[in-house]
Amino acid sequence: MNELKDDMENLAAQLKAELLAFGADIVGFGDITELPPKARAGLPTGVSVAVNMPAEIARGIAELPTSEYFDFYNRANEALDGIVTRGAEFLKSKGYVAIAQTRDSVGSGGTENRTALPHKTVATRAGIGWIGKCALLVTKERGSMLRLSSILTDAPLTPAQSVDSSRCGSCNACAVACPGHAVLGELWAKGKPREEFFDAAACRVAARKRAILGFGVNTTICGKCIEACPYTRKAIEKELGEPTAKYR
């Protein structure tokens, strides 16, 4: 029994070390068996992987999205695809089923920005954070200054305690800041349909306008809700110090 436990701990430690070595900043394991089997390819465990957004990039999008933010977004997505692919290969080399949820395998979410099993759902199951009123993953440590990906697997990785409810409380900063009125002001809880607290279509319309205004590309990237979140701002201040007048 103890030997089995040691093997599981070794596998988890090795996988985590591999993912960190490949470039991940955060790694967590979650029990996803409560989610529909089709969405998780019948697999019981989600490995959540995140890379950090630099604080200066998050502070820089206070007014409008920037080309630096757009570059980070693209670079992070590419890096994450590579990291989860390497992680899945590692698990397969140990004899387990593992599916890297890369953009090629899950798509971009189409016009509704929704995939079968969003990376942020896996992140909540892995105890990394909760879904904010703005429908982004929010962490206590870095707010929403993260980009996420995930791996689905049958490897015996001990899951973390999941986060099942919002920690936004009475905060409404993202709703106030959102230029598209996409944040409806309701708290997320496990299983709550996104439509009940977030208008994804309104977000896309506003984000497209802001991307064109901010860096001249016809895409749907805004990020104002990332920067406006007090958890993000606290982390930015911790890393960069007090904001200058430009960013207040």
Ligand code: SF4
């Ligand atoms: S990305 Fe922009 S438009 Fe979309 S919810 Fe956040 S602040 Fe609103």
Ligand code: SF4
């Ligand atoms: S700004 Fe406030 S309400 Fe919005 S996600 Fe952050 S903590 Fe939650």
